Every structure is written in C-alpha cells, then in structure tokens.
Amino acid sequence: MDSQATVKVESVDRKVGIDYALVDINKTVLAYADKTVNSSLSGTFGGGRGGPPQIVLGVGDVVQVAIFEAQSGGLFIPADAGSRPGNYISLPKQTIDREGNITVPYAGKVKASGRPVDQVQLDIASRLANRAIEPQVVISIDQSRSMEASVLGDVKTPKKIELSPAGERILDLISEAGGLSAPGTETTVTLQRRSRSVTVPYDVVSKTPAENIYAQPGDTLIVNRERRTFLAFGVTGESGRYDFDDSNLTLGDALAKAGGLLDDKAEPQAVLVYRIVDKDFLHKIGVNTQGFTSKDVPVIFRANLRDPSGFFMAQKFPMQNKDVIYVSTSPSVEFLKFLTIVNSATSSASNIADTRRSIRNR
Incomplete structure (x- = not known):
C-alpha cells in the first residue's frame, strides 16, 4: 500500500496527535455524570415554578x-x-x-x-x-400579535399559538400543535428565547415537571426527531450501531444491547467509553485541564468489570448520543496469538527440514 501511494503523509510514530483524558468511572464521576447528560430549560430560563408570565401589550396588537x-x-x-x-x-x-x-x-x-x-x-x-x-x-x-409563540418541526400542525393569561407550558404548546409526529424517545425540544437556545430530550420535559416551563411571548419551540445511537466495537457479542430506545440508557444496558462481553476474549478491566465533554465537567471531578486549550475535551471513561462494584457503576453511568464503546482484547488472547504465530513458524521450519531430508533420501 505504501509503495503504491503517490503521496504519503504520516504522523510521527503514526500518532494522530489528539490529546485526551483517561478517567476511571467511580463515585465522583457518577455524582456529576447525570448533570452532563442534558441541558436544562428551567436551569437556563427559569419559569418552572410560580405563576404564568404576566401578559403585556406589544407592538402590532x-x-x-x-x-x-x-x-x-x-x-x-x-x-x-x-x-x-x-x-x-x-x-x-x-x-x-x-x-x-x-x-x-x-x-x-x-x-x-x-x-x-x-x-x-x-x-x-x-x-x-x-x-x-x-x-x-x-x-x-x-x-394579540405580540403574545404569540411558534411551534415548528416534527409536530403534526406547526403553527403560531396565542398565549393566554392562564399561561401555556412547553407541553401545552406541543399539544396545541397536534402533538409529536415522531417517537418521544427520538425527539428533542429546542427552546429559542431572545438570544439563547437550549435543547433537551422530549422525555426529559414530559417526565420532569420542573422542565415543563411556561412559554413566553416570542418563544420559538423547535421539535426535532434525532436518532440517538451509540457504537460498539471490540470484543463484544456483536459490534455495530445501536439505537437508544430509552431516554435513560446506561453503560450496562448498552453492553447488553451489543451482546455483552465475550468471556474467552474480552478484557473486563478495560471497557472504554469515548466521549467529548465540557472542560467544566473535568474541573468538577478534579481533573487538571491545563493541557487542553479547547472547551470541549476528548475523554475516555474506563470501567473495570473485574471489580464487582464495577457492574453497579456500569448500571448507573448514563450513555450519551454518539458515544463509542470499545472492549479491548484480553492479554491472554494476544499471548495465544503469539504462540500461534510461533507454532506456525516452527511448523513451517519443521516441514521444510522434512522435505529436504525426503529429497536427499531419493
């Protein structure tokens, strides 16, 4: 392949050159992992409690x-x-x-x-x-032209909705627009308010009352179908791309979907999850981030399933959209490969020697 290439561009030692952090999944990581899964409507805009926003007159009314x-x-x-x-x-x-x-x-x-x-x-x-x-x-x-909110995207009837003094919440707007036209587990809700925009899974809004905040005049609600998937590679029962099918998918669930670990080949101490995370998350779990210039940092989360507590960790560690799981090969398998190569080489040498003796005897 190298000899046939017109131009060859190689990195030093064939390394890609992307800096990443290796983080073992433990109690500290789990304490903050849930908070990195989703953004929050109530945390960004407020409005989850108390009464509806006050109705005021506006230009165009x-x-x-x-x-x-x-x-x-x-x-x-x-x-x-x-x-x-x-x-x-x-x-x-x-x-x-x-x-x-x-x-x-x-x-x-x-x-x-x-x-x-x-x-x-x-x-x-x-x-x-x-x-x-x-x-x-x-x-x-x-x-009332100023007291309207727009609902767009994957709803049955996209429209502008006039807000009433009683107050409409996010789910009320979606309901007035005819409801979802896609499965809830594959749907995200983006709220655009003034210069800010936040996206959360629909299931989070429907299952968390605090996230079902009041709409305000001028809001734009974009309902979008997004297929949430993860990739599984390495020594799993079946590598491939898998749908979440659940808004609260954990690492344990994901491994089960991929067929689990192959007992005779997998290394349970090295179950890896590749993910891009915010640098603030690493600060919270005590990781030194001075070596990273970007706000988004590649992180490899490592689970040790040889430790019984690792299974509890895996069942609590939340998966995110586009995560990549890799299960490495057991060292014993690599050793067997080495023995196979040695045995093959020895057998070949022995066969050649036998052939030469046969020729001489003739």
Whole structure:
C-alpha cells in the first residue's frame, strides 16, 4: 500500500496527535455524570415554578378602547344622551404602532407596549380626569400579535399559538400543535428565547415537571426527531450501531444491547467509553485541564468489570448520543496469538527440514 501511494503523509510514530483524558468511572464521576447528560430549560430560563408570565401589550396588537363617564354631559357623552344604553363610547380599533403607542382623544399618545392592560387603562383615565366626568377606561384586545409563540418541526400542525393569561407550558404548546409526529424517545425540544437556545430530550420535559416551563411571548419551540445511537466495537457479542430506545440508557444496558462481553476474549478491566465533554465537567471531578486549550475535551471513561462494584457503576453511568464503546482484547488472547504465530513458524521450519531430508533420501 505504501509503495503504491503517490503521496504519503504520516504522523510521527503514526500518532494522530489528539490529546485526551483517561478517567476511571467511580463515585465522583457518577455524582456529576447525570448533570452532563442534558441541558436544562428551567436551569437556563427559569419559569418552572410560580405563576404564568404576566401578559403585556406589544407592538402590532390590535386593541379597542372604551371610555365610561359617570353621567352624560361630560367630555365624551353629550347632555342629550339619556336614552343611550350606557354612558360610554368605544373608540375605533387601532394597532399599537412601532413606537409602542396608541392614540386617545384628549389624552394624546399613550405608551402601551410592554405594559399590562390595567396600567394602560389607569394611565388613560388619569390623563382624562380633568376633562371627563369620573372617567373609567376599559381596553379589550382584538388581536394579540405580540403574545404569540411558534411551534415548528416534527409536530403534526406547526403553527403560531396565542398565549393566554392562564399561561401555556412547553407541553401545552406541543399539544396545541397536534402533538409529536415522531417517537418521544427520538425527539428533542429546542427552546429559542431572545438570544439563547437550549435543547433537551422530549422525555426529559414530559417526565420532569420542573422542565415543563411556561412559554413566553416570542418563544420559538423547535421539535426535532434525532436518532440517538451509540457504537460498539471490540470484543463484544456483536459490534455495530445501536439505537437508544430509552431516554435513560446506561453503560450496562448498552453492553447488553451489543451482546455483552465475550468471556474467552474480552478484557473486563478495560471497557472504554469515548466521549467529548465540557472542560467544566473535568474541573468538577478534579481533573487538571491545563493541557487542553479547547472547551470541549476528548475523554475516555474506563470501567473495570473485574471489580464487582464495577457492574453497579456500569448500571448507573448514563450513555450519551454518539458515544463509542470499545472492549479491548484480553492479554491472554494476544499471548495465544503469539504462540500461534510461533507454532506456525516452527511448523513451517519443521516441514521444510522434512522435505529436504525426503529429497536427499531419493
């Protein structure tokens, strides 16, 4: 192969040159391993507890203002209006402009965007107090364009959803969009809010009440089907790529899916999991990271299944999407390979000597 290559590029000693950390799976690692599996909606945005977010007016909302006076003969109600069903007028519907204002006669431009309805009502009433007779103001929202959240991706009916004062949570939005169009175990939920974005598995949101946070105006929820898999190589029952089929897959479960370890060939002391982790995780478990310049660090987690406690560790160590499991070969197998080679060489030499004797005897 080398002799036929037009150009040959080799590393020194044929090493790839990627720095990595080797970490034994122990109690300290397990204490933080669960926290590295998923990001958190509640941890990033809050909103998992307490009441729903306050509904405020926004640019683009269409509102109608009604002004009541205590009696006729005031600013808006003429003196001859005694036959009317009520001492009020309804102003024409108007859209909150780009500056966030609405216009009310004799009150001028009133700031509406970013304020709850009751505050705007009181503001208008106070501006009219010196002209109208005990004015009262009621604002009704005809179209709420600013109080919407979008649901996109692998749902049955992607749409914009108007948020109500009662408050909608993440699962409420997905439900209003028709529900998932893919299995929950293969689905992730990405919440984009202002300049931040967090992705979590759907099963985490559905099984953890604190993660089912309230939606806020302007949120974009992207539901995405993502096939979560891991690779198994080395001395396992069957190497290959496997689906998780479970949001809480552990190393023990993954080894079982791959057929376990071959008893006569595998080295139980060297069950390895290859993964890229955040440098902060290594800080937490006491690993010196000065030798790594990047925030993401290649890590090999090693499980020792010769130690009985290693099986408990394997059953608690959580797998992540795109992990690679490698089970190394037992040293005894390598020794047997060596003996086989030696035996083969010895047999070949013996056969050659026998052949030469046979020729001479002829």
